[in-house]
Amino acid sequence: MPETTTQPDAAAVIDLLGVLAYGELSAFDRMAHDARMAPNTGLRAALAEKAALEMGHYRKLVDRIADLGADPQLAMAPFVAAVETFHARTEPRTWGEALVKAYVGDGLAADFYREVATYVDEPTRALVDEALADSGNAEFAIREVGVLIAEDPTAASRLSLWGRRLVGEAISQAQHVAAERDALVRLIVGGAGDLAAISGLIDRITGKHVARMKAIGLSQ
Amino acid sequence: MPETTTQPDAAAVIDLLGVLAYGELSAFDRMAHDARMAPNTGLRAALAEKAALEMGHYRKLVDRIADLGADPQLAMAPFVAAVETFHARTEPRTWGEALVKAYVGDGLAADFYREVATYVDEPTRALVDEALADSGNAEFAIREVGVLIAEDPTAASRLSLWGRRLVGEAISQAQHVAAERDALVRLIVGGAGDLAAISGLIDRITGKHVARMKAIGLSQ
Numbered sequence: 096m097p098e099t100t101t102q103p104d105a106a107a108v109i110d111l112l113g114v115l116a117y118g119e120l121s122a123f124d125r126m127a128h129d130a131r132m133a134p135n136t137g138l139r140a141a142l143a144e145k146a147a148l149e150m151g152h153y154r155k156l157v158d159r160i161a162d163l164g165a166d167p168q169l170a171m172a173p174f175v176a177a178v179e180t181f182h183a184r185t186e187p188r189t190w191g192e193a194l195v196k197a198y199v200g201d202g203l204a205a206d207f208y209r210e211v212a213t214y215v216d217e218p219t220r221a222l223v224d225e226a227l228a229d230s231g232n233a234e235f236a237i238r239e240v241g242v243l244i245a246e247d248p249t250a251a252s253r254l255s256l257w258g259r260r261l262v263g264e265a266i267s268q269a270q271h272v273a274a275e276r277d278a279l280v281r282l283i284v285g286g287a288g289d290l291a292a293i294s295g296l297i298d299r300i301t302g303k304h305v306a307r308m309k310a311i312g313l314s315q
Numbered sequence: 316m317p318e319t320t321t322q323p324d325a326a327a328v329i330d331l332l333g334v335l336a337y338g339e340l341s342a343f344d345r346m347a348h349d350a351r352m353a354p355n356t357g358l359r360a361a362l363a364e365k366a367a368l369e370m371g372h373y374r375k376l377v378d379r380i381a382d383l384g385a386d387p388q389l390a391m392a393p394f395v396a397a398v399e400t401f402h403a404r405t406e407p408r409t410w411g412e413a414l415v416k417a418y419v420g421d422g423l424a425a426d427f428y429r430e431v432a433t434y435v436d437e438p439t440r441a442l443v444d445e446a447l448a449d450s451g452n453a454e455f456a457i458r459e460v461g462v463l464i465a466e467d468p469t470a471a472s473r474l475s476l477w478g479r480r481l482v483g484e485a486i487s488q489a490q491h492v493a494a495e496r497d498a499l500v501r502l503i504v505g506g507a508g509d510l511a512a513i514s515g516l517i518d519r520i521t522g523k524h525v526a527r528m529k530a531i532g533l534s535q
Contacts (some may be wrong), residue, residue, distance in 0.1 A: 117356070123347070124350070126345065127347035127366070128347070135388060136388050140377070141341055142339065144374065147368075148367075150363055150367035153360060168355060168357050171356055175356070218333070315506070
């Protein structure tokens with residue numbers, strides 16, 4: 096079988112680990128903050144525990160960056176603005192919005208991880224798989240969003256709109272990153288095969304997002 | 316040897332686990348928030364990781380409450396106001412204050428845990444020991460406060476004052492709790508032996524606090 100992909104260059108792998116690491120750190124920060132909106136202490140603690148899990152992923156990612164001989168802070172730096180802009184534009188105002196954001200954000204990140212994990216070296220891939228294994232906001236968010244919609248059926252359309260906004264902002268910030276990080280883009284294009292294959296990747300991630308919205312009782 | 320202590324009643328053990336659990340949850344929340352004041356991403360992540368550890372302790376404490384047949388939310392409820400008041404009155408305004416708060420708060424909590432752990436049943440004691448084992452804000456705080464004082468020696472007197480304020484507010488809120496929770500007070504007085512022994516307990520905790528301030532380069 097011909098080898099169609101080239102070995103990803105080291106800078107691109109560092110970029111990838113850097114954006115993932117900063118994503119985890121900021122997800123921790125935002126989910127910890129959003130947990131305050133919970134209607135009771137039990138639900139507040141449940142979201143706080145999800146937030147805490149992100150720091151375990153963060154640790155693995157930055158340790159890998161250091162193992163590869165790079166500085167984790169420098170690796171994360173190019174992505175801080177895009178990630179923070181995403182969060183600033185998608186600050187939840189209600190508990191329902193916080194739940195949907197945790198669910199959609201976690202889901203999109205996991206899908207992206209899974210896609211790109213196949214393009215990188217084996218230790219990095221193993222790390223990504225491990226980070227995915229103890230994610231698990233889905234069940235919790237599906238249950239609690241279900242409770243909110245049962246209490247107030249009009250919440251469904253508001254939260255559906257919110258879900259679309261989250262994806263729109265995520266795509267917008269991903270485009271900013273892509274415009275500036277050539278090596279990272281080459282890694283993904285090289286991994287996918289060619290530019291045409293990128294649209295396949297985007298289709299798969301979008302398709303999973305639609306299924307995810309349906310699973311939580313919201314329309315895409 | 317005569318048995319001088321009576322078996323602590325179940326309500327008091329639930330109270331104890333409840334106040335510890337809510338303390339962990341709120342410590343998570345506050346440290347996660349305070350991490351934003353860090354001067355760089357590495358230090359921000361370091362405090363975020365300490366915050367995340369608190370949720371592991373929280374989980375063990377609420378699981379124990381549930382094992383004892385009580386509702387964790389109800390067990391925590393009587394202590395929410397005192398703990399939140401403590402935090403509202405000791406909101407750090409600088410990275411140095413955040414570090415000292417994490418260090419002093421963690422240390423006082425650990426000392427209190429160790430003292431009362433000897434008064435409770437064996438599974439609860441084992442749990443408390445386990446929760447203490449992976450605490451570890453001390454080394455990090457000592458190093459980073461040292462960095463701040465080296466950069467600006469006037470920080471030492473400001474942070475010393477801050478340390479005194481933290482302890483003062485902690486004592487003030489502990490008194491509010493004691494005034495309202497008879498069973499918990501009986502557990503601690505019964506465990507210590509008598510009211511006179513309580514002053515020994517307070518002396519030991521105060522003495523350790525003084526040593527801790529010294530270790531971090533601050534005066535009591």
